[in-house]
Amino acid sequence: MDIAVAIETQPTQRSVAIILGLNNWTEWIRSIQHRAETLGVWKYIDPAKTEELQDLSYPEPKDVKQTATRYSDLSEDEKEELKEQCALYW
Numbered sequence: 020m021d022i023a024v025a026i027e028t029q030p031t032q033r034s035v036a037i038i039l040g041l042n043n044w045t046e047w048i049r050s051i052q053h054r055a056e057t058l059g060v061w062k063y064i065d066p067a068k069t070e071e072l073q074d075l076s077y078p079e080p081k082d083v084k085q086t087a088t089r090y091s092d093l094s095e096d097e098k099e100e101l102k103e104q105c106a107l108y109w
Contacts, residue, residue: 078104 036043036050048066055061063072080087082104083097093101 075108078108 036047038044038047052061052065055064062068078101080090080093080097080101083101084093087093087097090098090101
């Protein structure tokens with residue numbers, strides 16, 4: 020049996036820290052932080068942060084072209100960009 024096959028057949032083990040009280044807070048928050056950093060969301064859930072998050076606003080024509088007030092003010096390329104931004108919003 021080659022090594023690649025042996026590794027693939029081994030069960031995946033995950034380490035999960037469960038908060039049991041003040042005694043393991045540091046271990047628990049570090050495990051949460053590590054996972055959140057991996058996913059790129061730690062800046063949103065970091066309990067040490069004091070700044071308030073802002074609600075997202077739905078993309079509008081002015082987000083693509085500053086002078087645009089209506090969809091019809093956009094070029095075809097700008098309309099496509101706005102559609103892409105709207106898709107990311109959802």
